[in-house]
Amino acid sequence: MTYKPHDLAEEFPEDIEVLHHLKATRGHFAVLADRYGEVNGKINRIEEQLDAASDTRLEDLKKERLTLLDQIGRMIRDARAVGA
Template identity: 40%
Template structure:
């Protein structure tokens, strides 16, 4: 099974410098960034079948990842 990487640097290369600036200057962005990457790591482990939680847990994690990405994207565009 091929597992897609959803890290922000990969998904939003045009915001590379802005991501770095916000991570170092905005504590809220940094916290969301870290949370996003932790949730993404958990989803990747599930997709790689390293962990096998219920479908409900998997869907909840995926929805959380989408919500966090949306919040981070909004902050990047602001």
């Protein structure tokens, strides 16, 4: 089975420049983006059966990824609104 990687660039393809700008200029955004990458990597490894995890652990990671994605999305929308 093939899994979608869910990288931020794939989640926000129209906002690549905003992603780079925010990561370079806003520390909190960089922390969120880095954490998103870590969580997303863990999920991908579990789904590709490279790492073992319980269903509960996988669901917890997916919930965390979604929460991070929501926060990142809000920051991107705010940055677009002010022209950053």
